Amino acid sequence: MAKEKKSALKEKKGVSISEITNKSTIKAIKKKRRSEINTDALVTSILNGDITALSRAITLVESKNPTHLEKANTIIKACLPHANKSVRIGITGVPGVGKSTFIETFGKHITSKGKRIAVLAIDPSSSLTKGSILGDKTRMEDLVKDANAYIRPSASGDSLGGVARKTRETIILCEAAGFDVIIIETVGVGQSETTVHSMVDFFLLLKLAGAGDELQGIKRGIIEMADAIAINKADGDNLKPAKLAKVEFNRALHLYPEKSSSWQPKVTICSALNDEGIDSIWRIILDYAETTTKNGYFNKKRNEQNKFWLIQTIEEQLKSAFFNRPKIKKELSKQLLLIETNKTTPFAAADYLMGLKT
Amino acid sequence: MAKEKKSALKEKKGVSISEITNKSTIKAIKKKRRSEINTDALVTSILNGDITALSRAITLVESKNPTHLEKANTIIKACLPHANKSVRIGITGVPGVGKSTFIETFGKHITSKGKRIAVLAIDPSSSLTKGSILGDKTRMEDLVKDANAYIRPSASGDSLGGVARKTRETIILCEAAGFDVIIIETVGVGQSETTVHSMVDFFLLLKLAGAGDELQGIKRGIIEMADAIAINKADGDNLKPAKLAKVEFNRALHLYPEKSSSWQPKVTICSALNDEGIDSIWRIILDYAETTTKNGYFNKKRNEQNKFWLIQTIEEQLKSAFFNRPKIKKELSKQLLLIETNKTTPFAAADYLMGLKT
Known part of the structure; x- marks a missing residue:
């Protein structure tokens, strides 16, 4: 019944359902009406900071239904002039580094400053498992209850x-809905960091002191992308090793060539659990935003990211259109066999496949 | 006159040129005949190990003339059944590490074992400068004179x-011409290592002891690709630091996960200048070839490389065909402007561009 009250189809009091009305007809009408989303109203609500409207719009964005996608595009277009006004922060770190606790403490700190924060996630495994790293919302109990925080599990996709x-x-x-800070979280494995890096202004790497973790980071080139490294769990017995790790990372970072942002990456220690060192991370981010806005890098980077995504999207679509053609699928496996048996080269095979008519 | 003797048009002795023969006509006929390359004869000569024929065929491969490319494809197809029988070795290292000296000493060592070696190069800068890192052949004076060695400057390209x-x-x-060892050299900067890595069986990284060089290597992920690291210039005062660096690299390499080849990368020291430690590098390569041939990785890797190049070539051609369409060029810049002024998203712009008819 509670659900029915929320429905746009709820009956006015005093109007009773005619006895001849077929229940399945009602169901069909409800279904139809539900799909007729009023995009104008939704946009107005989003711009008013209505979380329910925001959630509905995000669901449209994530839908695979073409009608939904069309509506999503209309909404996004209307929201665009009101976007672009937040600081987008990417946060990564290996499992166990304490990302959830960090985001909870950090998020509470942001909202205590009167700002609104949205937390999204990119989960490389979600495309396989259809799961979500933020699915388990109980990990951020306090932040979930905060009216100025919005937590959205990661989108799944192919x-x-x-x-x-x-x-x-x-x-x-989220930006159109008035969020000042957008956090994009990702698990520190695989190539999702590069993806996150290409959509945020500031990239924060969470680390733990000791135990080969340094090498792991260096190896994957993640340290090169970081605008700041925060060594988390710097409490109790961990405090001393964390301080040592800070010195070590600072030295290592100085060996890298200067970034085009002319920003010198910072290293800091924190204990998200004890709410220590969190404010200094926020101040580093504010400093970064101020510095790069002044030298023009902030907007330059966003423009480059947009261009990157435009080209990236086209390239992906070109590839999938080509390789999903039934004829190509069939001929590709034949050509691969010819290559294996040394009867053609990869290049001749490519020329052949490219020459096939649709 | 010397040139004329080599020409296929040389006159038999005793036949004098008719006085009415127009010199420009002779020139035109010569030019025409010269372009009519007999691919069958060229293939036969290549299979007989004829270096001149090999060089002519490579020139055809490198040519931008469509007729030449067609002939090149015919020749490659005929050579294919006779290829695949060498060990392909990629060699990289930062400028100053002593690559030329190393290749010269290493090459002489190979030929002294009765084997034939071909040295090619991939030069990331050549596509810009049309230059070549092996252009300065005088750097390998001894090897150039060796009848069992073939040195070919790097191909240029767009x-x-x-x-x-x-x-x-x-x-x-080169393989069809009977070369047992193929070296692909590249300068240790940029992404050319990845390219070389995707076309060789064994990847050798040359290093120097000390001075931040280690970090540089780790940062670029090149160490991960190496099947062996040789610390060069391990002579005189350098011997001790080189030995220390060897210990350090060995320790670092053990932290990486095992390779799918199940080959544990080796670290060794050498002095190409004094011809020290060169044989042990050759023995490492032989050991690698034997181990990976036995466990099936050698052929598996070549197959994967072929598949990679097939897909890579198709993707490149798809992209260039799309982005070089005049209409796309024009509309792309318009869409970029719309993105910059926040009037569209990269994704909507991509959809629009993909929807444009030819």
Whole structure:
């Protein structure tokens, strides 16, 4: 019954349902009406900061139904002039580094400053498992209850590119809904960091002191992308090793060439659990935003990211259109066999496949 | 006159040129005949190990003339059944590490074992400068004179992909000409290592002891690709630091996950200048070839490389065909402007561009 009250189809009091009305007809009408989303009203609500409207719009963005996608595009277009006004922060770190606790403490800190924060996630595994790293919302109990915080589980999709598109569009919707800070979380494994890096202004790497973790980071080139490294769990017995790790990372970072932002990446320690060192991270981010806005890098980077996503999207679509052609699928496996048996070269095979008419 | 003797048009002795023969006509006929390359004869000569024929075929591969390319494809196809029988070794290292000296000493060592070696190069800068890192052949004076060695300056091209294609096809020709060892050299900067790595069986990284060089290598992920690291210039005062660096690299390499080849990368020291430690590098390579042939990885890797190049070539061609369409060029810049002024998203712009009819 509670659900029925929320429905746009709820009956006015005093109007009783005619006895001849077929129940399945009612169901069909409800279904039809539900799909007729009023995009104008939704946009107005989003711009008023209505979380329910925001959630509905994000669901449209994530839908695979073509009608929904069309509506989503209309909404995004209307929201665009009101977007672009937040600081977008990417947060990564290996499992166990304490990302959830960090985001909870950090998020509470942001809202205590009177700002609104949205937390999204990119989950490389979600495209396989259809799961979500933020699915388990109980991990951020306090932040979930905060009226100025919005937590949205990660979009699922068939490809990282698809997930990225949905996340990028969700950022626009959140910004239009008045969120000042957007956090994009990702698990520090695989190539999702690069994806996150290409859609945020500031990239924060969470680390733990000791135990080969340093090498792991260096190896994957993640340290190069970081605008700041925060060594988390710097409490109790961990405090001393964390301080040592800070010195070590600072030294390592100085060996890298200067970034085009002319921003020198910062290293800091924190304990999200004890709410220590969180404010200094926020001040680093504010400093970064101020510095790069002044030198023009902030907007330059966003423009480059947009261009990157435009080209990236086209390239993905070109590839999938080509390789999904039934004829190509069939001929490709034949050519691969010819290559294996040394009867053609990869290049001759490519020329042959490219020459096939639709 | 010397040139005329080599020409296929040389007159039999005793036959004098008719006085009415127009000199420009002779020139035109010569030019025409010269372009009519007999591919069958060329293939036969290549299979007989004829270096001149090999060089002519490589020139055809590198040519931008469509007629030449067609002939090149015919030749490569005929050579294919005779290729695939060498060990392909990629060698990289930062400028100053002593690559030329190393290749010269290493090459002499190979030929002293009765084997034939071909040295090719991939030069990321050549696509810009049309230059070549092996252009300065005088750097390998002794090897150049060796009848069992063949040194070919790097192919130039408009893109790394184009250069890579030419190099891959040149490898096939060299193998058909009976070369047992193919070296692909590249300067240790940029992404050319990845390209070289995707076309060789064994990847050798040359290093120097000390001075931040380690970090540089780790940062670029090159160490991960290496099947062996040779610390060069391990002579005189450098010997001790080189030995220390060897210990350090060995420790670092053990932290990486096991390779799918189940080959544990080796670290060794050498002095190419004094011809020290060169044989042990050759023995490492032989050991690698034997181990990976036995466990099936050697052929599996070549198959994967072929597949990679097939897909890579198609993707490059799809992209260039799309982005070079005049209409797309024009509309792309318009869409970029709309993105910059926040009037569309990269994704909506991509959809629009993809929807444009030819």
